Amino acid sequence: MKTADAALPIVQMEQVCKKIGAKTIIDKLSFEVPRGEVFGFLGPNGAGKTTTIRMMVGLMSITEGDIRIGGHSIRTHFEEAIRHIGAIVENPEMYKFLSGYHNLVHYARMIPGISAQRIEEVIKLVGMENRIHDKVKTYSLGMRQRLGIAQALLHKPSVLILDEPTNGLDPAGIRELRDHLRKLTREEGISVIVSSHLLSEMELMCDRVAIIQNGSLVDVRLIKDFRQADDKLQVVFDLEPLDAARNLVKEVSLEAVYELRGETLVMTLDRTEVAAWNKRFVEAGINVFGIRTANKSLEDQFLEMTGSDQIA
Numbered sequence: 001m002k003t004a005d006a007a008l009p010i011v012q013m014e015q016v017c018k019k020i021g022a023k024t025i026i027d028k029l030s031f032e033v034p035r036g037e038v039f040g041f042l043g044p045n046g047a048g049k050t051t052t053i054r055m056m057v058g059l060m061s062i063t064e065g066d067i068r069i070g071g072h073s074i075r076t077h078f079e080e081a082i083r084h085i086g087a088i089v090e091n092p093e094m095y096k097f098l099s100g101y102h103n104l105v106h107y108a109r110m111i112p113g114i115s116a117q118r119i120e121e122v123i124k125l126v127g128m129e130n131r132i133h134d135k136v137k138t139y140s141l142g143m144r145q146r147l148g149i150a151q152a153l154l155h156k157p158s159v160l161i162l163d164e165p166t167n168g169l170d171p172a173g174i175r176e177l178r179d180h181l182r183k184l185t186r187e188e189g190i191s192v193i194v195s196s197h198l199l200s201e202m203e204l205m206c207d208r209v210a211i212i213q214n215g216s217l218v219d220v221r222l223i224k225d226f227r228q229a230d231d232k233l234q235v236v237f238d239l240e241p242l243d244a245a246r247n248l249v250k251e252v253s254l255e256a257v258y259e260l261r262g263e264t265l266v267m268t269l270d271r272t273e274v275a276a277w278n279k280r281f282v283e284a285g286i287n288v289f290g291i292r293t294a295n296k297s298l299e300d301q302f303l304e305m306t307g308s309d310q311i312a
């Protein structure tokens with residue numbers, strides 16, 4: 001959806017607080033979701049992801065602060081703000097004995113101005129052309145979810161918000177979902193917000209993540225920055241004979257950082273040095289059986305940031 005505010009972030013969280021009774025569930029949460037990205041909302045169980053998403057989509061009131069969607073305040077300009085959102089927060093209602101197509105037609109009737117052509121478009125966007133005329137009861141969980149996404153896209157929202165979309169999906173289903181979400185950002189220019197407590201899934205799906213814990217923001221980072229956070233690589237060389245390799249390392253460089261770990265030699269290197277060391281070992285008659293990196297996983301980095309072992 002083109003708006004005069006196209007340069008603004010699609011979602012702006014401004015010092016959002018949610019209190020229920022005496023309990024503060026969300027505490028001064030501020031961050032921005034740039035347009036055209038898959039944005040992850042990550043935190044351990046109970047961190048406040050669902051509460052935040054419910055506030056974003058207008059299902060729950062905001063105690064303090066504001067949320068702007070496409071530049072419009074959800075507090076003062078609810079209709080304009082909500083028009084930009086397509087969301088699946090709870091399981092979408094579907095008629096299992098109707099086809100996917102008839103579900104979409106039924107749903108489209110409730111939204112003014114949805115054309116038959118738009119229905120065809122959303123079917124294509126979620127890649128369901130081949131199965132759309134089958135009954136929903138024959139669909140896998142992943143297909144039901146894609147139908148839900150198609151339904152949420154009918155009114156051409158600027159941002160699609162999915163709460164824990166990978167729940168219950170197998171790895172193939174997750175991969176498929178990721179491909180479809182990426183396609184949406186590319187082909188429809190739509191922004192996508194997904195929540196999850198699973199780092200591994202976020203890494204696969206998202207361009208950027210906001211990490212929350214106990215209702216507060218820990219950090220917002222590009223996934224690729226996590227990958228580049230360590231510019232030095234820990235490189236594990238599987239070598240034989242190991243003693244000769246160690247002697248060579250000592251001979252070549254006094255500064256080389258290395259350790260013997262089991263039957264391997266682990267060196268801390270710039271990426272560009274890896275090939276040079278491989279060459280030196282081979283030229284010295286040392287057998288190189290394997291080279292791999294052993295850097296901190298994204299997960300380790302998250303755990304360090306949140307100081308929590310709850311994120312799994």
Ligand SMILES: Nc1ncnc2c1ncn2[C@@H]1O[C@H](COP(=O)(O)OP(=O)(O)OP(=O)(O)O)[C@@H](O)[C@H]1O
Pocket residue numbers: 020023025043044045046047048049050051052197
């Ligand atoms: N209506 C409510 N009344 C009181 N506390 C609530 C209410 N709704 C949520 N909470 C509490 O707020 C906190 C955040 O809940 P929320 O469901 O937003 O977390 P979440 O990050 O989505 O977790 P999960 O991954 O488990 O769904 C939890 O401690 C929860 O118990």
